[in-house]
Structure formats: C-alpha cells, structure tokens
Amino acid sequence: MTLGAHFKVRSEFASSSYRLLPLRFGRLDGDRYVATNDVGEYVVLHREDLETFIRGELAPSHPSYRALKSRHFLFDDSSRVALDLLALKYRTRAERTANFTGLHIFVVTLRCDHSCHYCQVSRQTEDRASFDMRREHADKALALVFRSPSPAIKIEFQGGESLLNFSLIRHIVEEAVRVNAFHGKDLQFVIASNLTRLDDEILAFCKQHQIYLSTSLDGPEDLHNAHRPLRDGNSYRAALAGIERVRATLGPDYVSALMTTTPESLGRVTDVIDEYVRRGFRSIFLRSLSPYGFAVRSKLVRRYDASDWLEFYRRGLAHIIDLNLRGYSMREELSAIVLQKMFSPTGPGYVDLQSPAGIGIGAIVYNYDGSIYASDEGRMLAEMGDQTFRLGHVDTDSFESVMKESSLIDVLEASLLESAPMCSECPFLPYCGSDPVFHRATMTDTLGHKAFSAFCQKQMGVSRHLIQLIEDNEPARDVLMGWAR
Amino acid sequence: MQGDEKLVDGAIALRLDVRTYRLVAIKKAAYRLADRFTAVIGTVDADFVDVTLRFRPATTEATAREGTRAFYQELLDQELREHVAEETGQIRTLILAQAFSRTGLFDNE
Numbered sequence: 274m275t276l277g278a279h280f281k282v283r284s285e286f287a288s289s290s291y292r293l294l295p296l297r298f299g300r301l302d303g304d305r306y307v308a309t310n311d312v313g314e315y316v317v318l319h320r321e322d323l324e325t326f327i328r329g330e331l332a333p334s335h336p337s338y339r340a341l342k343s344r345h346f347l348f349d350d351s352s353r354v355a356l357d358l359l360a361l362k363y364r365t366r367a368e369r370t371a372n373f374t375g376l377h378i379f380v381v382t383l384r385c386d387h388s389c390h391y392c393q394v395s396r397q398t399e400d401r402a403s404f405d406m407r408r409e410h411a412d413k414a415l416a417l418v419f420r421s422p423s424p425a426i427k428i429e430f431q432g433g434e435s436l437l438n439f440s441l442i443r444h445i446v447e448e449a450v451r452v453n454a455f456h457g458k459d460l461q462f463v464i465a466s467n468l469t470r471l472d473d474e475i476l477a478f479c480k481q482h483q484i485y486l487s488t489s490l491d492g493p494e495d496l497h498n499a500h501r502p503l504r505d506g507n508s509y510r511a512a513l514a515g516i517e518r519v520r521a522t523l524g525p526d527y528v529s530a531l532m533t534t535t536p537e538s539l540g541r542v543t544d545v546i547d548e549y550v551r552r553g554f555r556s557i558f559l560r561s562l563s564p565y566g567f568a569v570r571s572k573l574v575r576r577y578d579a580s581d582w583l584e585f586y587r588r589g590l591a592h593i594i595d596l597n598l599r600g601y602s603m604r605e606e607l608s609a610i611v612l613q614k615m616f617s618p619t620g621p622g623y624v625d626l627q628s629p630a631g632i633g634i635g636a637i638v639y640n641y642d643g644s645i646y647a648s649d650e651g652r653m654l655a656e657m658g659d660q661t662f663r664l665g666h667v668d669t670d671s672f673e674s675v676m677k678e679s680s681l682i683d684v685l686e687a688s689l690l691e692s693a694p695m696c697s698e699c700p701f702l703p704y705c706g707s708d709p710v711f712h713r714a715t716m717t718d719t720l721g722h723k724a725f726s727a728f729c730q731k732q733m734g735v736s737r738h739l740i741q742l743i744e745d746n747e748p749a750r751d752v753l754m755g756w757a758r
Numbered sequence: 759m760q761g762d763e764k765l766v767d768g769a770i771a772l773r774l775d776v777r778t779y780r781l782v783a784i785k786k787a788a789y790r791l792a793d794r795f796t797a798v799i800g801t802v803d804a805d806f807v808d809v810t811l812r813f814r815p816a817t818t819e820a821t822a823r824e825g826t827r828a829f830y831q832e833l834l835d836q837e838l839r840e841h842v843a844e845e846t847g848q849i850r851t852l853i854l855a856q857a858f859s860r861t862g863l864f865d866n867e
Contacts, residue, residue: 292845292849293842293845293846293849294846294849295842295846295849295850295853296842296846297839298835298838298839298842299835300835311850311853323838324838327838327841327842328841356849356852356853356856357856359853359857360853360854360856360857361857363853363854363857364857364858367857367858694786694789695789695790698786698839722792724789724790724791724792724793725792725793
C-alpha cells in the first residue's frame with residue numbers, strides 16, 4: 274500500500290521561510306520566464322512557479338528551489354552569507370568602472386582612399402590635409418591620456434584611413450612610450466586601417482612596438498567590394514594582402530577584422546562566416562549598421578531593421594556553433610560579450626555595453642581638430658551637426674574640466690539603466706548597456722523610449738536567444754560556455 | 759469584463775480596479791506597450807480607473823484584442839514586480855552599501 278500524497282517527507286510541507294533577494298524577470302518565450310539578479314545570474318521558470326516563488330510559497334523540495342538559492346534569488350536560514358556574497362560579486366563587476374578611462378582614440382585624419390557607402394565618420398578626400406590632426410594637438414591629447422587613473426591604457430588610431438597620417442602615429446607612439454616610462458602603465462596600441470597603405474616601414478614600426486592592426490572584411494569579394502569602393506583598386510584584395518603581410522611580419526594574432534552587415538549580406542551570413550574561416554580567423558563580430566554619417570545620408574541604414582538583423586545573427590550563430598562542433602574553433606564576439614556578462618565574475622571590458630555608459634569614462638576620443646568627444650559615435654554625430662557629446666578641446670580644457678564640468682556627468686547620469694524606464698525592470702539588464710549616442714541619433718534623446726528602440730530590440734533578442742540555446746540545446750551550450758571564459 | 763472589450767473608433771475602453779492593479783503597475787504596463795497602443799489613463803474614482811487604449815488607424819479588431827490581452831498580462835507581471843520591489847528594496851540598498859563600503863568612493867561624513 275502506498276502512503277499517497279499526504280505522507281511525503283517533512284520538507285515538502287515546510288512553511289515558507291525564505292526571503293526574496295532583488296531580482297528582475299520577464300517573459301523568455303511561451304510560458305517560460307527568465308529571472309536575473311544584479312550580478313548576472315539567471316534562472317528560467319514557468320510562469321506559475323515564478324508567481325509561487327515570489328509569493329513566498331515555493332517548497333524547498335521544488336526542483337527550482339536549489340537553483341534559486343544557489344544563484345542568490347532567495348535566502349533562508351541556512352544561507353545567511355548570501356548578502357555578503359552578492360555584495361562581493363557586485364563590487365567585482367563594478368570595479369572596471371572605477372578604473373576609469375582605458376581606451377583613448379586618436380582620429381589622426383579624416384582623409385580616406387575609400388568611399389564606403391556606410392562610412393560613419395564622414396571621411397574626406399585624400400588630398401585635403403586640413404583634415405589631419407596637428408602634432409601640437411596630439412601632444413596635448415597625450416597629456417590628457419596619462420591623466421587617466423586607469424592602470425591599462427589602450428591608444429587606438431582611427432580615421433578616415435589612419436595610415437594616411439602615419440608620421441603622426443609614429444610620433445604619438447614614440448612619445449607615449451617615452452612618457453609611460455615614468456607612469457608604468459600597461460600600454461597598448463591599435464591601428465584601425467583598411468591596410469591599403471601598409472608598407473615595410475610601417476610593418477617594422479608596428480613590430481618594434483607590438484602594435485595591433487584592426488581592419489574591415491565584410492565577407493567574400495563581391496559583398497566586401499559592394500559598399501567599399503576603393504579609388505583605382507580592389508578593396509577586398511588589398512585587405513587580404515594586408516592581412517597576410519601583417520601575419521607574416523608580426524604574427525597571426527596581430528591582425529583582427531570587423532564586418533558590417535549590409536542589406537546585401539543579410540541573406541548570406543554563412544558566406545560571410547566561411548570567408549572568415551577561409552582566411553584563418555577564429556572570431557567574427559556580427560555587427561549591424563550604425564545610424565551615423567554616410568549610412569544615414571545614403572539611406573542604407575533604413576534598408577533593414579532590428580528584426581532582420583536578429584534573423585541574420587541567429588542563422589550566423591547556428592553556423593558558427595556548427596563549425597565548432599565539426600572541429601573549427603571560432604567564436605562570435607557579441608555573443609561572447611553577453612555570455613561573459615552572464616557567467617564571468619568581472620564581465621567583459623567592452624565599453625559599448627555598460628551601465629553607466631562607457632562614454633568618456635570607458636573610452637574618449639580626440640578628434641583630428643583637437644576637439645574631445647565622449648565616444649567615437651559621438652564624434653560621428655558631431656559630423657552630422659549634433660555636438661551633444663563634445664566635451665571640450667585639447668587647447669582649452671583640462672582633464673578635470675572635461676570630466677567634471679562638461680555635459681558628460683548629465684549624460685552619464687541619464688545612462689544608468691538601473692534607473693531608466695523599462696530597463697530598470699528588464700531581466701536582460703545585467704547583459705545590456707546604455708547607448709546614449711544611438712538614442713540621441715535615432716530619437717533625439719539620450720535615454721530614448723525603449724519600446725521603440727532598435728538597440729533594445731537587438732540586445733534583448735541576443736540575450737534571449739543565448740539563454741534559449743543554453744537551456745534547450747546541449748551541444749550549443751557546451752560551445753557557448755567556452756566563450757564565457 | 760476582460761475579453762468583452764470592443765474596438766470603437768480605434769480604441770478599447772477598460773475600467774480597472776486599483777485594488778487589484780496598482781496605479782503604478784498600470785502606468786508601467788502602458789509605457790512598456792507603447793509601441794502597440796497609446797494608453798489614456800483617467801483619474802481614480804472610488805477604487806476604479808478608466809483606461810482607454812488607442813490603437814493606430816486601420817488596426818483590426820483582432821489585433822486590438824491581442825494588444826488588450828497583452829496589456830492584462832503585463833499588468834499581472836507589473837503587480838508581481840511591485841511585490842518584489844516592496845520586499846527587496848531595503849535588501850538591495852544593504853547590498854549596495856556593503857559592496858561599496860570599502861572602496862573609498864564615499865565620504866565618511
């Protein structure tokens with residue numbers, strides 16, 4: 274004879290004695306909800322279980338109880354250290370913000386030999402030297418760089434085509450190395466370039482100073498060249514030749530590539546990824562178009578929306594996971610950033626996905642004319658006539674005035690997701706960030722209304738998809754967890 | 759009654775009991791679904807508040823009903839969120855205070 278439902282173990286009937294810890298929740302799909310906490314841990318629950326849990330009525334024997342307890346969604350008599358642990362984890366995640374500005378972008382010229390249809394920076398033709406940064410401005414900017422308390426400094430050279438002003442890059446690198454002998458910071462350099470101007474002298478200099486190169490590769494030749502016209506040349510072939518030269522001289526890890534999703538590439542994500550595989554890359558960042566510069570003027574940015582891009586991303590991610598399962602190790606960078614926010618104690622150092630926003634305090638831009646901007650996109654917006662993110666000028670402003678007396682504080686305060694409508698209750702907040710420049714560009718408001726935000730739709734879509742894969746697809750989970758480290 | 763709403767002149771009129779749905783939950787649900795309709799919230803009168811969901815021109819009855827259903831679902835979620843906020847608000851403050859207690863970010867005064 275069985276004892277039946279009335280004779281279960283004591284814990285089955287235990288009266289609720291747990292307390293809730295701070296959490297956010299929202300629908301994942303169908304009847305499933307995802308709950309997250311401030312340090313990025315998550316639990317997936319059915320709606321009924323979520324409600325039972327929040328009402329304080331979940332039995333300790335319930336299958337979800339242990340997960341909710343170990344991931345800091347509740348504490349009971351046997352878990353009194355939960356608050357201390359949560360505080361420690363929270364502080365660890367916030368430490369990077371306290372380090373302050375680590376990425377310093379020098380726009381050494383706006384001149385460019387390409388005329389990309391999606392160019393975000395409103396490049397100028399090659400012969401207009403008035404769009405080069407002057408040496409005195411570079412020196413003043415460098416003085417500001419070393420005022421940052423960050424123990425790690427990365428100086429990134431951008432354009433236009435940055436190598437068209439290589440003499441200034443050389444000067445800035447040599448001067449930064451000289452000054453850093455006193456400061457002792459972890460100093461790195463990156464040159465963003467289309468690689469058409471690469472020569473032996475530049476490569477030797479890069480090798481001497483261990484300078485990384487970041488270039489563009491949009492996919493196979495027809496896709497790459499479709500929106501990257503190069504005067505008297507073939508952009509795709511120039512990029513490939515440059516990539517090989519950098520690898521041969523500096524080593525395979527010294528060159529990385531970025532792609533931009535164009536309307537033509539939407540249906541060809543596997544072609545794009547396979548091109549990266551053919552060229553030996555182990556990572557790819559599936560990036561959507563940004564609403565700045567020529568991408569707006571040419572109306573290219575209007576030719577697809579966030580849902581189109583999300584479909585592109587999901588198909589691409591499936592292909593990359595399949596490649597991994599078949600033995601080719603490769604990762605998708607946006608996914609890796611979100612996964613690190615989910616599973617790594619410190620999270621990634623990616624400045625474009627932070628709360629408060631990384632503008633100014635994560636990255637700062639010294640434009641070709643000496644103007645200082647809170648972000649690369651901020652200077653792109655300025656080229657379109659909106660000076661919201663201009664923080665000052667190297668001739669007239671000090672580190673203190675840029676950081677404390679400019680409009681930066683107000684924008685940063687408005688960028689805290691924890692106090693933003695909708696964001697404050699969104700379960701994906703710990704995996705997201707604030708993009709005041711995007712919302713200023715698309716809604717004329719740095720905060721934006723998230724019900725209408727393409728940025729929000731994209732980020733929520735990515736987080737939701739990753740959680741679904743981890744929960745429902747064991748082979749995919751094994752691959753994705755490898756990217757979280 | 760929920761489910762009986764009619765689309766009249768592009769809008770669905772609701773009467774909500776604020777003892778069931780707090781006004782703050784109603785406002786948050788309306789904000790979250792602003793891409794589907796504009797909610798016009800009246801003044802509270804004897805435990806009830808009139809809410810009119812105004813849809814875009816040419817919205818079908820079926821789409822409007824789906825939007826209304828989503829609104830009621832969101833109201834339930836928002837009520838739960840208010841419950842969580844009430845219970846955990848002080849704990850969150852305690853955790854943040856503990857997290858930043860030895861960082862030197864705050865003055866002792």
